Amino acid sequence: MAPAWTPCRSGGVGDVWQAERVPPARRAPSRASARPSGGLSWEEVGLAPVVLVAGAEGVLADRAVDRLVSLARAADAAVEVTRPDAAEYTTGMLGVVTSPSLFAEDRVVVVDGLERAGDELLADALAYLDAPPADAVLVLRHGGGQRGKKLLDAIRASGAPVVACDVVKSDADKSAFVVAELRRAGRRADAQAVRALVDAVGSDLRELASACAQLVADTSGLIGPDVVERYYGGRIEASGFRVADAAVAGQAGQAVALLRHAMATGVDPVPIVAALALKLRTMAKVAAVRGRGAGALRELGLAPWQTDRAVADLRRWTPEGLASAFAAVAQADAEVKGEGRDPQFAVERAVLRVAQAAGL
Structure with missing residues (x-):
């Protein structure tokens, strides 16, 4: 259960926390915001004494932090914002930056890089969870990994809001x-x-x-x-997906032209091979279940346009052709990742073989 946070004075961030303890009904977040870890999206998070922003997707984490700072400033225009770095933390710093100031302004403390934190910060943050001051917002940003797991588990167990910023x-x-x-x-x-x-x-x-x-x-x-x-x-x-689309369509000349343009503009061979592999995997998944009806296609978890495109692509493909294309892409994948001497030649050969396999 979350602690029963109470406001410290009228008009400050404490009142906002109290008001937000019973969240209003809201629309479902977009698929890009909803996270399997069960956390909030950056659009949903509200002020609380402690907020964890967890995950490696930097743009979502930045937005979560910016939203919290904006909410705090809307509640108190004079709010003091402090941003200590976890790697430079020294014992007792958390108590200093969250302690009441001479003029009793509300405070927002954003600690970035919790995955790089030393034992001093982790210990102080654990102790802080027991009795966080009501007129401060502590935002802990963790970019991923196992460092600080005990603290992360304690934050989640306390009922504090967790913003999921998965990649x-x-x-x-x-x-x-x-x-x-x-x-x-x-x-x-x-x-x-x-x-x-x-x-x-x-x-x-x-x-x-x-x-x-x-x-x-x-x-x-x-x-x-x-x-x-x-x-x-x-x-x-120049994208790998356009190269893959042309190859799967059997348009060898166009696929090679797009490939050479892509590599001339700096696109690495590895993501192009990955795009080819993704295209073929999607086709194989759809081919395996399309005879079982629309329900089976929906269970694949693909976007409707992906399913429609795969069904259209499969009209010119046979199982033998797919097997040949998979073998060509597997060989290219190994060669562009170090087993071959010429990654560009390897990916071009794979593109040609995939285009040829479309007619098998």
Whole structure:
């Protein structure tokens, strides 16, 4: 059970904590925000004496911290914000930065890099959990790993809010992130535009957020694939996913041309092979269950556009062709990761073999 936090004085952050102990009904978070660990999304977290921001997705962690600081400043414009670094912590520092000041301002203390914390910080933070002051917000940011596990477990057991900032890896979650970014800005994009944007800049969530912000600032109305093409067309054409799409379609010439352009612009062979492998795995999953109906396809956990695209791609593929393509990609994967002398040659050969296998 969470401690029964009580406000220390009217108008401060303590009153906000008391008001937020019974959360209002809210819409379900987007797929990119909902986390299997059971934590809150950065959009949901509210003020509390102790808040844990856990996970390696930096853009989500930054937003959680910024939101908490903004909420504290909305409650008390004179709130004092302190940001000690976990690696530079010395014994007793936590008590100093959270103790009442001469003018009794509320305080927000953001400790970054808890995964790098020494024993002094971990011990002080554990002791702090027993009786946190009501007019301070302590935000502990942990980037992942096992360091400080005892403290993390204690924070969760105390009932303190935990913001889950897990790395967003799948294309479906990245697409959901784009949709949520645009929705917050009062904008929408059609499904093709969302996929095109993920294909172009989806390797890094911070870059994807920046791309959304640029499209919102520079365009109006519904964002379509033509708009994304205008801003990020070169990157889309050079992406591993476009190479994979052309290869799976049996378009050997186009696939090789896209591949050479991608590598000429600095794209590493490894993610291109990974894109080929992902494309083939998706097709194999869909091929294995498509005869069992729509329900079985939904159980795969793929986005609808991924399933539709795989079904369309499979019309030109045989089981023998898929087996041959998998063998070519497996060989390329080993060679681009150190077993071959020429990674670029290895990936180009794999692209050609996949394109040829489409006609087997």
